[in-house]
Amino acid sequence: MDNLSRGYREAVPEDLLRVMDTQDTERLAKLLADERIDAVIHFAAYMSVGESTQVPELYFQNNVSGSLSLFEAMLQAGVKHIVFSSTAAAYGIPERVPITEDEPYAPINPYGESKVMVEKILAWLDRYRGLRSIPLRYFNACGAEPEAGLGERHDPETHLIPLILRAIRIGKPVTLFGDDYPTPDGTCIRDYIHVSDLAEAHILAVEYLLNGGASGAFNVGTGSGHSVKEVVTAVERVTGKKVPHTIGPRREGDPPSLVADSQKLQRTLGWRPKRTDLDRIVSDAWEFAQKGNS
Ligand SMILES: NC(=O)c1ccc[n+]([C@@H]2O[C@H](COP(=O)([O-])OP(=O)(O)OC[C@H]3O[C@@H](n4cnc5c(N)ncnc54)[C@H](O)[C@@H]3O)[C@@H](O)[C@H]2O)c1
Numbered sequence: 001m002d003n004l005s006r007g008y009r010e011a012v013p014e015d016l017l018r019v020m021d022t023q024d025t026e027r028l029a030k031l032l033a034d035e036r037i038d039a040v041i042h043f044a045a046y047m048s049v050g051e052s053t054q055v056p057e058l059y060f061q062n063n064v065s066g067s068l069s070l071f072e073a074m075l076q077a078g079v080k081h082i083v084f085s086s087t088a089a090a091y092g093i094p095e096r097v098p099i100t101e102d103e104p105y106a107p108i109n110p111y112g113e114s115k116v117m118v119e120k121i122l123a124w125l126d127r128y129r130g131l132r133s134i135p136l137r138y139f140n141a142c143g144a145e146p147e148a149g150l151g152e153r154h155d156p157e158t159h160l161i162p163l164i165l166r167a168i169r170i171g172k173p174v175t176l177f178g179d180d181y182p183t184p185d186g187t188c189i190r191d192y193i194h195v196s197d198l199a200e201a202h203i204l205a206v207e208y209l210l211n212g213g214a215s216g217a218f219n220v221g222t223g224s225g226h227s228v229k230e231v232v233t234a235v236e237r238v239t240g241k242k243v244p245h246t247i248g249p250r251r252e253g254d255p256p257s258l259v260a261d262s263q264k265l266q267r268t269l270g271w272r273p274k275r276t277d278l279d280r281i282v283s284d285a286w287e288f289a290q291k292g293n294s
Contacts, residue, residue, distance in 0.1 A: 001031065002044065011150060022066035028073035039081035039206045040074060042067065045114070048158055049089065049253075052111035063114035064121075071125055081209040083202050084122060086115045086135035086217065088191075088258055098261035101137070101217050108253045119217060126215040134205040134213075136198075139221035139260045143194035143281040144288035150195075151288030160231055161192075161282060165289040168241050176228050178250035187228035189257040191221035194275035194284070204269040218269070221260025222276045234278045239286055 001018040009017065020027050022044050032040075045063045046052070052059040067084075074082065089112030091103045107113040118135075125131040142161050144151030152162045167174035179186040201220045226234075232243050265271045275281065 001028070006046065006155070008153060011153075022062075022070045025069045025073045025076070028070060029076040032073060032077035032079050037077070037079050039083070039210060040070070040079060041083045041085075041202050041206065042070060043085045044070075045085065047111065048154070048156075049109050049111045050158065052109055052114070056110035059110045059114045060117070063111075064117045067118045068121060071121065071131065074131065075125075075129055080131055081206065082122070082131065082133045083205045083209070084118060084133060084135045086119055086137045087112060088137055088139045088219070088221070088260065090116050090119065090137055091258075093253075093255040094258070097257050098223060098259045099219065100261045101219055101264055122215070132209050132213070133215045134209060135217040136201055136205060137217060137219045137260075138198060139191035139193050139219070139258060141195055141198055142192045142285060143196065143275060144284045145196060146284055146287035146291070149288075149291070151285060152195075160190075160228065161235070161285050162289065164232060164235050164243055164245075165239075165286055167244050168235070168239055169289065171244060173244040173246045175246050175248040176232070177248050177254060179229075179247045180250070181256040183227055183256050185227050185229045188254055189225035189227050189259065191223070191225050191259045192231070192278065192281055193221050193260075193273065194281050197222075197271075197273040197275050201265060201269070201271050204271050208269055213268075216268075218265040219260040219262045220265060220271075221262050222273045223260060223262055224276070225257060225259040226278055230278065231282070234282045235286075238279050238282045 001020050003021040004019055018031060046059055090105055090107055091099055092106035092108040094103050105116045107116050122133040126133055152159055157163055163174045181188055183189050198220055235243055
């Protein structure tokens with residue numbers, strides 16, 4: 001189900017889509033009961049860090065209240081398993097990199113805080129209501145499934161790879177935020193995780209919960225980082241085109257390096273990322289973008 005506030009009808013087979021809002025507890029409870037749902041994967045949220053600093057209340061309303069309403073509906077319908085889209089933003093500017101799940105919560109924007117609040121609600125619902133949950137803390141989701149017609153399509157787009165690809169397509173420079181960070185080439189390092197590897201983690205997490213696995217959060221990242229400049233170079237290699245770009249000032253709240261330690265996910269769920277090659281990630285995103293999607 002999706003309220004289509006930020007999604008696209010054509011991204012989902014028509015007969016599978018239910019247009020409704022997470023805030024509509026009653027309709028959700030009925031849907032869960034009618035369809036005899038065993039487990040929920042909860043992606044529905046607003047996800048722009050910048051927007052969350054402009055209208056924090058929107059993020060608490062949609063991401064926190066919406067989630068709470070969904071959990072209430074699940075409890076009413078007797079559904080006791082949920083996988084939740086969380087984020088590396090829960091860690092803020094981490095003390096140690098690679099980041100393990102033991103790193104304390106330290107969000108530095110309302111978006112990250114909204115995800116932390118939901119994780120905390122889930123921990124209490126596990127303890128007192130038997131609702132088993134796995135928050136998956138995504139690092140930088142990227143790539144695409146071009147043959148399925150699926151890829152990144154945010155409006156406005158804020159993510160690096162689609163922005164770089166758009167700069168090539170429209171010939172207008174993309175701004176890269178800061179090249180004076182304490183990293184080898186001065187640009188920020190991030191852990192880019194292909195959306196299909198991310199999807200596989202969700203399936204394993206659902207299976208784990210349905211087999212009686214305990215609640216707990218897992219990082220989802222490859223464990224190796226790439227700098228912004230490395231991404232630009234990969235895009236130039238894959239597309240054979242120069243990336244028009246300018247270097248702007250640092251963006252507030254951007255840590256120099258965010259890389260996941262995802263050993264817990266590998267050990268506990270047997271997950272292995274398969275599409276870790278940056279060129280593969282970029283080439284899937286490029287194929288999707290060339291179809292006029294970003
Ligand atoms: N893309 C990333 O890099 C990334 C990283 C970390 C976490 N996440 C999380 O993953 C999830 C999916 O992200 P995405 O990039 O696919 O975002 P997206 O905006 O493409 O998808 C979110 C979907 O949720 C729907 N939605 C929002 N509020 C809703 C509501 N109240 N009721 C019903 N539907 C609602 C939107 O219409 C949209 O289709 C989000 O929860 C996001 O916070 C994404």
